[in-house]
Amino acid sequence: DVKVTQSSRYLVKRTGEKVFLECVQDMDHENMFWYRQDPGLGLRLIYFSYDVKMKEKGDIPEGYSVSREKKERFSLILESASTNQTSMYLCASLRGSGANVLTFGAGSRLTVL
Amino acid sequence: QKEVEQNSGPLSVPEGAIASLNCTYSDRGSQSFFWYRQYSGKSPELIMSIYSNGDKEDGRFTAQLNKASQYVSLLIRDSQPSDSATYLCAPQGASGGSYIPTFGRGTSLIVHP
Secondary structure (H helix, E strand, C coil): CCCEEECCCEEEECCCCCEEECEEECCCCCEEEEEEEECCCEEEEEEEECCCCCCEECCCCCCCEEEEEECCEEEEEECCCCHHHCEEEEEEEECCCCCCCCEECCCEEEEEC | CCCEEECCCCEEEECCCCEEEEEEECCCCCCEEEEEEECCCCCCEEEEEECCCEEEEECCEEEEEECCCCEEEEEECCCCHHHCEEEEEEEEEEECCEEEECCCCCEEEEEEC
């Protein structure tokens, strides 16, 4: 089975801190995604990447950046965390061809105080 | 902006009944359609995929697709309390050769004994 691992299940940070959320997948998938999920708003796409060093903005990229230096790792960076970035963050990966099924990590619940 | 509309619910059905979950989407370029189930506090997991117009059955689940009407639905027969979850509709289009999953806000289903 494809495994997507998010490094931190729960994080508590202070306003203005720099936050790194790490995601690693072990099945050589080309595509990786970062979503945030908030009650009543569903899953919203922040950034995605379809190859190493490639990144594309999703629907809500403001306040976030990403890094993909290796195929298996996709990092989400909050340069200066704010309270409105308190949310559940979900990483997902997807093979580039064939069945386009997303596999999600367990999620990282970030609280910004 | 690609739109995916789902009734947020909650949809409440008695055990043993048929639950009907509906989804409309705006992107006519959508080629693949997925239903994910998300239990409270967990990540979404794929339960059904459909690619062609018509019905697709898998156990107690039936997905129905009508591309002309831009409508996809999920029927759950003989609903069980364990089916209580949020169901996410995810039509999948393409951008520059990459597949970009877009999610509806989800429908909360409650199956009561």
